[in-house]
Amino acid sequence: MPCRYFTIGAGGGGDVLSAYVVGKLLEIEKRAEFVCGGAIWERYRIDRKPGPRSIDEIENAKKINECLAWMKNTMLPTGVKPTVAEVADIAGNAVGIDITKPHRLAKSIRNFCSDEWLLPVGVDAGGDILARGNEKGVVSPLCDSIMLSALAELKSPVAVVGFGSDGELTRQEIEKYLSELADLDAVIGVTAVNKNIAERVLKLAEKVKSHASKIPLVAAKGFFGKYQSWDGEIFVSILNSLVFFVKSEVLYDLNPMAQAVRGCKSIEEANEALHSLGIVTELDLEIEMNGLKTE
Numbered sequence: 191m192p193c194r195y196f197t198i199g200a201g202g203g204g205d206v207l208s209a210y211v212v213g214k215l216l217e218i219e220k221r222a223e224f225v226c227g228g229a230i231w232e233r234y235r236i237d238r239k240p241g242p243r244s245i246d247e248i249e250n251a252k253k254i255n256e257c258l259a260w261m262k263n264t265m266l267p268t269g270v271k272p273t274v275a276e277v278a279d280i281a282g283n284a285v286g287i288d289i290t291k292p293h294r295l296a297k298s299i300r301n302f303c304s305d306e307w308l309l310p311v312g313v314d315a316g317g318d319i320l321a322r323g324n325e326k327g328v329v330s331p332l333c334d335s336i337m338l339s340a341l342a343e344l345k346s347p348v349a350v351v352g353f354g355s356d357g358e359l360t361r362q363e364i365e366k367y368l369s370e371l372a373d374l375d376a377v378i379g380v381t382a383v384n385k386n387i388a389e390r391v392l393k394l395a396e397k398v399k400s401h402a403s404k405i406p407l408v409a410a411k412g413f414f415g416k417y418q419s420w421d422g423e424i425f426v427s428i429l430n431s432l433v434f435f436v437k438s439e440v441l442y443d444l445n446p447m448a449q450a451v452r453g454c455k456s457i458e459e460a461n462e463a464l465h466s467l468g469i470v471t472e473l474d475l476e477i478e479m480n481g482l483k484t485e
Contacts (some may be wrong), residue, residue: 193220196308198287198299199228200319200337200348201356202330202472203236203273204400206284207391208315208351210277211406212433214387216311225308227258227285228274229333236273236399237266240476241457242333245288248272254285257298261286273399280394292336292454296343312341312348312438315402316356319348320367323447323469327358332471335447336460342442343452347378350434355405357424367444368434376440383410383431406431 197213199205206228213224231242245251247267251259262278264286265271278284285302289295303310312319319334341348350368354361371377388410395404401419408417409430417426442448450467454460461473 193222194306194308195222195224196285196299196303196306196310197224197226197349198310198312198337198341199226199274200312200314200341201229201316201334203229203232204403205229205313205315206274206277207395207398207400207403208349208406209313210281210284210395211383211387211391211403212311212313212349212351213281214391215381215383215433218387219381225283225285225306226277226281227287228277229289229337230261230272230274230286231289231333232266232270232272232399234476234479236270237268238480240480241473242289243272244290245286248286251286254302255298256294257288257291258302259286259288260284276398277395280398289333289336290457292339292451292457292460295336296340299340300344310341310344310346312337312346314348314350315400316352316358317350317354317364318356318358320350320364320441321359321447322445323464323467325359325363327360329358329475330472331447331469332451332457332461332464332473335445335451335464336454338438338442338445338448339452341438342448345437345439347435348438348441350436351383352402352406353429353432354424355419355426355430356402357419357422361429368436370444371436371440374440376437377434378437379435381433383407383433385410385412388431406433
């Protein structure tokens, strides 16, 4: 029986496309089957409700367990298709992950993987899951912290894709953190998106709402120079096609944010846990933007 993986987008909604790409890499390199999934949390410009969505808010979601649901042919209450549903269209199906109950997330993933004979693998687009909380460019620490906490509880590897493609950590910060992980024997593999996969996925994912997850594909095709992303230009080269697999439990031990959200019973409690570290989150920014919109 071939290996079977559950590749899990560990950041916001767009990371599910990187989870699909890593699944395709495992399919080729390990002759493996895979299911991909990701958090149901869109950027505010796509979904004007601050914060992640629960499964119960998603129209036509087929519930798997407390925190997971099949997302093919689903819609947000606003009528917008979530990114994980867009990826479901190209993957056959995909799993939406409800992070509104952080303390239940690891158990839900474990039970699903046990039932389906899957090995969970976290996937982070850009590398901001490596952040410690004191970096100037980090703007979305909450989702990553919740997901890393759950993945570390499961001792699941994390694939860091794109080498700064989300524009949050600098290349020097990413190199430093990966080097520290290597010193701790926590880098367990390195590969890269190749041109063949990049061309196929870009063609299939033309309408998928993710910039950070498309940059490794553009890089694998040989792009070199400044590239326009959601929030401005970033420099792209072949380095953005790299994929580093690291031990989540070691990454967790280095990450005070993931430690702070462990055991939190709601997204609000997790947000307050990061506030206690002096960290402003993507939920804070979305609440602020929503307040400006309604005034």
